[in-house]
Amino acid sequence: MTLADIRYLPESPAHDAAIEALNAEAFGPGRFTRAAYRIREGGPHERALSFVATRHGAVVASIRLTRIAAGDGRGLLLGPLTVGPAFKNIGIGRKLMAIAMEAAARAGAGVVVLVGDAPYYGPLGFSKIPEGQLAMPRPVDPERLLAAEIVPGALSRMQGMVTHADAARDNRDFLRPGVRPTLADVA
Ligand SMILES: CC(C)(COP(=O)(O)OP(=O)(O)OC[C@H]1O[C@@H](n2cnc3c(N)ncnc32)[C@H](O)[C@@H]1OP(=O)(O)O)[C@@H](O)C(=O)NCCC(=O)NCCS
Numbered sequence: 001m002t003l004a005d006i007r008y009l010p011e012s013p014a015h016d017a018a019i020e021a022l023n024a025e026a027f028g029p030g031r032f033t034r035a036a037y038r039i040r041e042g043g044p045h046e047r048a049l050s051f052v053a054t055r056h057g058a059v060v061a062s063i064r065l066t067r068i069a070a071g072d073g074r075g076l077l078l079g080p081l082t083v084g085p086a087f088k089n090i091g092i093g094r095k096l097m098a099i100a101m102e103a104a105a106r107a108g109a110g111v112v113v114l115v116g117d118a119p120y121y122g123p124l125g126f127s128k129i130p131e132g133q134l135a136m137p138r139p140v141d142p143e144r145l146l147a148a149e150i151v152p153g154a155l156s157r158m159q160g161m162v163t164h165a166d167a168a169r170d171n172r173d174f175l176r177p178g179v180r181p182t183l184a185d186v187a
Helices: 013-027 029-033 035-040 092-106 118-124
Strands: 006-010 051-055 058-070 073-083 111-115 145-149
Touching (some): 029 035, 035 073, 035 111, 051 092
């Protein structure tokens, strides 16, 4: 398997079924009970900040970002990041991370949060969130609760229970509109 045939595209509704199948295969039925899934149930993901990798038109990997709130802080929850079994370990995950992080920055997000393996995400700029700063709707191993700050200080404003931003009491816009990337941007 080589990267030559892989294309990176902004996500569209036409990709939804394939992304769902990819996530079902990677995470199984247990995915519905995960903390991050519970947050994502609170509202839509950011279609404009979500991307797929395709090969000959078929979705082989996906990354999504979702607006979140915690106290006065606002940010993005990254995930799921899923790479199809036949396409792992050739750099697709890292490329999707780079594309999504750049899109997050361009949209004006201050911080990106995720639940995942520190050995993978650490070299990509993520580090452990101080224990006790954030609470998730389901228990999470604190070693796996990670963040990458885009705007200095943005993480410290995130305090307490993490919810979908639409579920926050003070539901306000915090992303720049019109940031949807063109295909040229992600090629
Ligand atoms: C984890 C995942 C997204 C990585 O994507 P990928 O495209 O296979 O990985 P990349 O090609 O970008 O990077 C490969 C490198 O990451 C390492 N790596 C992969 N998964 C890792 C993990 N869970 N922990 C630490 N390192 C990991 C590989 O060993 C490899 O290291 P090397 O470059 O030193 O050889 C992918 O394996 C996947 O979808 N797994 C199943 C779903 C999942 O666990 N998603 C993440 C939720 S936290």
